[in-house]
Amino acid sequence: MNLKPLADRVIVKPAPAEEKTKGGLIIPDTGKEKPQYGEVVAVGTGKVADSGQLLEMQIKVGQKVLYGKYSGTEVSVEGEDYLIMRESDIFAILD
Structure with missing residues (x-):
């Protein structure tokens, strides 16, 4: 992947x-909810x-x-789906 996010x-x-x-x-495709976590x-x-x-970023x-x-x-890059968001949109880090 060649995406480099800017700023925060x-x-x-x-x-x-x-x-x-x-x-x-x-669960059918129409009933699936978007996950609210990721890597x-x-x-x-x-x-x-x-x-x-x-x-600096936390x-x-x-x-x-x-x-x-x-x-x-x-966004979709090379067939993979991603989310671009600000650091402030992240609620927590999962262990």
């Missing part, structure tokens, strides 16, 4: 949607504060993160 943006590969319910029922595949350099100082490549249902912009 992060590129996330969303986790795959659930195929079955916990009870074993198969960070690229991060920008950071945000520039009003004072001109560069604020998120690192490879971390699994939790984000809002409508966060980010969906």
